[in-house]
Amino acid sequence: MRASRTPINVAQKGSFRHVDGSLVLIAGPCSAESEEQLLKTAQQLKSIQGISVLRAGIWKSRTRPNSFKGVGTVGLQWLDMVKKETGLRTTCEVANAQHAEEAMKYGVDILSISGRATVNPFAMEEIAAVLKGTNMPVLVNNPVYPDLGLWLGALERLNQADITDLGLINRGFAADEQYPYRNHPRWDYMLQLKDMHPELPILCDAAHIAGRRSLLYPVSQKAVDLGVDGLLFESHMNPSAALSSKQQQLMPQELELLINAIRTKVKLEGTNHLVEQLDDLSQQMDSMDKALVELLLRRREVSQKISLHQMGDVQEGLQQASGWQKELDAWLQRDDYTEMDSSFVKSLKEALQQHRRSPQSGLGSTAVA
Structure with missing residues (x-):
């Protein structure tokens, strides 16, 4: 969203703003x-x-x-x-x-x-x-x-x-x-x-x-x-x-x-309330998206540090006990999720597994996923 503050020269008496404040x-x-x-x-x-x-x-x-x-x-x-x-x-x-x-x-x-x-x-x-x-x-x-x-x-x-x-x-x-x-x-x-x-x-x-x-x-x-x-x-x-x-x-x-x-x-309360509620929910989602990305990046940094230590058998054990894997598998065992929820979790699990296997991920083949 950041942009420069280069001055914009705008005519004082332009076509798009009425002096009396009317629309x-x-x-x-x-x-x-x-x-x-x-x-x-x-x-x-x-x-x-x-x-x-x-x-x-x-x-x-x-x-x-x-x-x-x-x-x-x-x-x-x-x-x-x-x-x-x-x-x-x-x-x-x-x-x-x-x-x-x-x-x-x-x-x-x-x-x-x-x-x-x-x-x-x-x-x-x-x-x-x-x-x-x-x-x-x-x-x-x-x-x-x-x-x-x-x-x-x-x-x-x-x-x-x-x-x-x-x-x-x-x-x-x-x-x-x-x-x-x-x-x-x-x-x-x-x-x-x-x-x-x-x-x-x-x-x-x-x-x-x-x-x-x-x-x-x-x-x-x-x-x-x-x-x-x-x-x-x-x-x-x-x-x-x-x-x-x-x-x-x-x-x-x-x-x-x-x-x-x-x-x-x-005031047409029905539609006004709907728009205000959805705008509020949209702002909440933006905040959660930012927090989620930040958390994922922090986790990736920790994972890279672990891989750099080359911990051998300990590293392998950590990989098998992957937190992501365990949590996502646990979600899929629940019975209170809709088909859409299940599809989302499976897609997320697959994406994370592909990222772990990718040489470009920076995690290495033995990194914790």
Whole structure:
């Protein structure tokens, strides 16, 4: 989590922090699908107090090749038309320099750097080169995995191109334990960055963190309570027919109710309690993981010292009486473990045995396992 404290030059009157402290609200469909879909959704969103920017996915970065990849450049033409019809500013996500050039060509007002581009210094340098001299407002999504250095590095590269109208988006991170989120919020990373650079506006993409409608409120409220400057939502005139992420999109009238609930701090105890409880459990697991790794490393150090003494028959006896082996075998004899527990213990036992046999383990063939 450590990262340098290189100063970030941020415009005093930027696009992503309101002077009166009100939230910057950005909403729109996950993907631009048709001119009609985009215009009708935008017209309804315009009537919601506080929404001043329309978002829409133009290029969709997909892991699998046969998934919907977005409509491409034609969607930028629709965005330009919608801006002229509604007066809303527009934003879309870009992942490379070509995307950035095309978006600016069609008058997109704000660029959002894809999390997959944030992790790629080469892509960031190319995007920054395209933006140099433009004064373009830019939001930088967090990298896919929690790495403050990469997040800050993207901002620094944009700064070197004289881009100062900057903001961050916490859209969640990949993690071993995601439930109940689509992407884990890792609020601790966001808060650390906020502490390091209070001048940087931070927005929360509630839709991509929540992944489902039932969690949009508690995720949004948690973000607001932690001091974010704005929120991003996904809204579609007909979510059930959406070509992507239908489960996390709201109809504009539903989104208006959600925003009003956030403004009035209505408490939806069921979901709030679930999120707070899971965040607490996640923190407990992080602490236990750190303690476990530290304990394993300390045990490995002791094991190496024993092997260095080359204790002959005594060493062999110690190996046969391996603490790991005895404890894991004892666990497997218990009758109060589930099949999942048993599978985990067997996998752990096998991994430890392989480590003991490996010359690279540093333990030697006669080391205590």
